[in-house]
Amino acid sequence: MTPAMIQLSADGRLQHFLTIEGLQRKHLIEILDTAETLSGVAERRVKKVPTLHGKTVVNLFFENSTRTRTTFELAAKRLSADVLNVNIATSSTNKGETLLDTIRNIEAMQVDMFVVRHAVSGAAEFIARHVAPHIAVLNAGDGRHAHPTQAMLDMMTIRRHKGEFANLRVAIVGDVLHSRVARSNIHALNVLGTGEVRIVGPKTLLPADAEGLGVHVYHDLAHGLRDVDVVIMLRLQRERMSGALLPSAAEYFQQYGLTEERLALAAPDAIVLHPGPINRGVEMDSAVVDGPRAVILEQVTNGIAVRMAVMSIVLGNRAHPQEDFA
Amino acid sequence: MRISLRNGRLIDPAHGIDTVTDLHLADGHVVGIGKTPDGFSAERVIDASEHIVCPGFVDLCARLREPGAEHKGTIASETRAAAANGITTVVVPPDTDPVIDESAVVELIRRQAGAAGFARVLTLGALTRGLGGEILAEMAALKEAGCVGVSNAQVAVPNSLVMKRALEYAASHELTVHLQAMDPWLSASGQAHDGQVAARLGLVGIPVAAETAAIGRELALIEETRTHVHFGRLSSARAVAMIARARERGLPVSCDVAAHQLHLTEIDLGRFDSEAHLLPPLRTMRDRDALRRGVASGVIGAICSDHQPHQADAKLDPFGMTEPGASALDTLLGLTLKLVDEDVCDLVTAIERLTAGPARLLGIDAGHLGIGAVADVCVFNPQAYRIIDAGSMASRGHNTPFFGWELRGVVCHTLLAGCPVYHHDEL
Numbered sequence: 246m247t248p249a250m251i252q253l254s255a256d257g258r259l260q261h262f263l264t265i266e267g268l269q270r271k272h273l274i275e276i277l278d279t280a281e282t283l284s285g286v287a288e289r290r291v292k293k294v295p296t297l298h299g300k301t302v303v304n305l306f307f308e309n310s311t312r313t314r315t316t317f318e319l320a321a322k323r324l325s326a327d328v329l330n331v332n333i334a335t336s337s338t339n340k341g342e343t344l345l346d347t348i349r350n351i352e353a354m355q356v357d358m359f360v361v362r363h364a365v366s367g368a369a370e371f372i373a374r375h376v377a378p379h380i381a382v383l384n385a386g387d388g389r390h391a392h393p394t395q396a397m398l399d400m401m402t403i404r405r406h407k408g409e410f411a412n413l414r415v416a417i418v419g420d421v422l423h424s425r426v427a428r429s430n431i432h433a434l435n436v437l438g439t440g441e442v443r444i445v446g447p448k449t450l451l452p453a454d455a456e457g458l459g460v461h462v463y464h465d466l467a468h469g470l471r472d473v474d475v476v477i478m479l480r481l482q483r484e485r486m487s488g489a490l491l492p493s494a495a496e497y498f499q500q501y502g503l504t505e506e507r508l509a510l511a512a513p514d515a516i517v518l519h520p521g522p523i524n525r526g527v528e529m530d531s532a533v534v535d536g537p538r539a540v541i542l543e544q545v546t547n548g549i550a551v552r553m554a555v556m557s558i559v560l561g562n563r564a565h566p567q568e569d570f571a
Numbered sequence: 572m573r574i575s576l577r578n579g580r581l582i583d584p585a586h587g588i589d590t591v592t593d594l595h596l597a598d599g600h601v602v603g604i605g606k607t608p609d610g611f612s613a614e615r616v617i618d619a620s621e622h623i624v625c626p627g628f629v630d631l632c633a634r635l636r637e638p639g640a641e642h643k644g645t646i647a648s649e650t651r652a653a654a655a656n657g658i659t660t661v662v663v664p665p666d667t668d669p670v671i672d673e674s675a676v677v678e679l680i681r682r683q684a685g686a687a688g689f690a691r692v693l694t695l696g697a698l699t700r701g702l703g704g705e706i707l708a709e710m711a712a713l714k715e716a717g718c719v720g721v722s723n724a725q726v727a728v729p730n731s732l733v734m735k736r737a738l739e740y741a742a743s744h745e746l747t748v749h750l751q752a753m754d755p756w757l758s759a760s761g762q763a764h765d766g767q768v769a770a771r772l773g774l775v776g777i778p779v780a781a782e783t784a785a786i787g788r789e790l791a792l793i794e795e796t797r798t799h800v801h802f803g804r805l806s807s808a809r810a811v812a813m814i815a816r817a818r819e820r821g822l823p824v825s826c827d828v829a830a831h832q833l834h835l836t837e838i839d840l841g842r843f844d845s846e847a848h849l850l851p852p853l854r855t856m857r858d859r860d861a862l863r864r865g866v867a868s869g870v871i872g873a874i875c876s877d878h879q880p881h882q883a884d885a886k887l888d889p890f891g892m893t894e895p896g897a898s899a900l901d902t903l904l905g906l907t908l909k910l911v912d913e914d915v916c917d918l919v920t921a922i923e924r925l926t927a928g929p930a931r932l933l934g935i936d937a938g939h940l941g942i943g944a945v946a947d948v949c950v951f952n953p954q955a956y957r958i959i960d961a962g963s964m965a966s967r968g969h970n971t972p973f974f975g976w977e978l979r980g981v982v983c984h985t986l987l988a989g990c991p992v993y994h995h996d997e998l
Contacts (some may be wrong), residue, residue, distance in 0.1 A: 345888075365891045366772055389773030389775075452770035458770060514849055
């Protein structure tokens, strides 16, 4: 079964949002354009539009994340939806309830959308396959697999600064192996026709056969950064800083930390992204984080618009299944 | 009971027989091939024309789930499924609950198997107590109780000194050690082959080195101890090459492969298909092809089912949370015959890998049909097809990556020591 099949309706419209893989350029452009339109909502005196009035969105978080959950919550509320936050990391699955039972229970509360975060790769897709057909599933991060709204907010940020993707060189730096952000970004950049996508990191933090993902692989940061227009830094989990993957946070910073000197190797107007939360002095030097090239806070702002866009597109497609998809 | 199987195509690889003839059975043994023996009068005549008559299959690895996991299957349910698929001998690894590390468990399994009466159930005793990898199991007592070998199942023995001593001790008692090569660290929490598919799906990879590092260490120990070691369920091209070289050097090693490894690759994980969650994992096309060549050349001496039936729940979760393994008794014959259809090997070789091959590796008198041999017989229609689905599967476990496949070969009769234990009426 191709990845597109479950998240797309028979006529090719987004029914769930689980992964970038298998989507077409038109899907991503629709999300980006809608997000641009919706980003104006935040500037209004009343920061709300009635798009999802009467709809109920459930944030189903099997893994703790205040930040991502908050932006999804804000996005849903700005669309006038009712929002229910369910933190399962600390509740029922620990009591032995299966994932499907949990889903069935919340499904019975007559809700319209699940925003799912789960520590296991494939969880959102699994839920989408088993949930009642009227419920849309948005993947807010599953294991190492995908974090498609993060990728779209990164694309929105890049597009705002750089315009077209075709001429861009983009480097994704750090722990690609464990990163759902990296996987989704690689797919999104490739779907949007990015000139060159690089990943940079030590072999211990890159997946086997990484070239198969459609990237050029670099182990040397200086080489990897040369002439790139966009640098996407990845978060390094604290528990991975010292052990068999890496000797120490200090050595990691020395080899792969982004400093102003290293950033100077990139194109003169290169921008720097990071999905947050940042470990200052590990992934990036504070001077870069706080410097003019970092667009990290814009990412956060764009994240709300992108999530509003995805929610309204997916529920809109379900409300008007007969309309033609341009 | 005296039975004549008439006009079947008798394939008995152990004796190089492939001919249309009659097979006569009496008192649980083969008493005649071709001409009816003097004074023999059949109580029952089975018309086997257009069918293949061959030794009952010997499956080197099938989990029957009893004792310990009866919600997945029982000795009765799974040996009945074995009989329905022409399998007359199954070898059970010791990772039951309780573990087969004392005679009482061997006795329990023997009793249940005897009561069910569908197939011979042979046990592998534990190599280390509780499969803990630290203290040797009472191998001599286990052998006395009837174990045909010893094994640590899918649990590694990390300590090389313990492994060396376990091999030495097993050799002292002339026990074959059955190992499933898997380095515990390289495979820790692994979910899929460490390749393109795992990279794309974000699954935890199990590199080929998890298998070859373990085989490498064991071969070094076998050089010293000269223990007969059987490596079960190989998954990689490099592992096949290592075993082939070791055999050329004269080391007493053998190996088998699970039938599903001969047909599927990592690509079959599709979008997180939990039915393809298997251990060792499905690897690349190159690995699959090398395993096929190993079966054809004989480096791989047996094809087994690696049967692991599950309740439906076990596969109903995101991929990484599901239990690995496939219910595989129902697909063993069909997948083996598919090798013939795909020109991997000829029919006699294919049947050999299910009969005389595994029997020889076990050192048991089975898997052949010469005069005087025990009459464990399978009669199947090689021209009939079956669709693998819940309705057609005899095992209680319906977890299979081959769901919906149409496989050639339908078993019509299974005889255990000359007695019919399964019969399928054809349309």
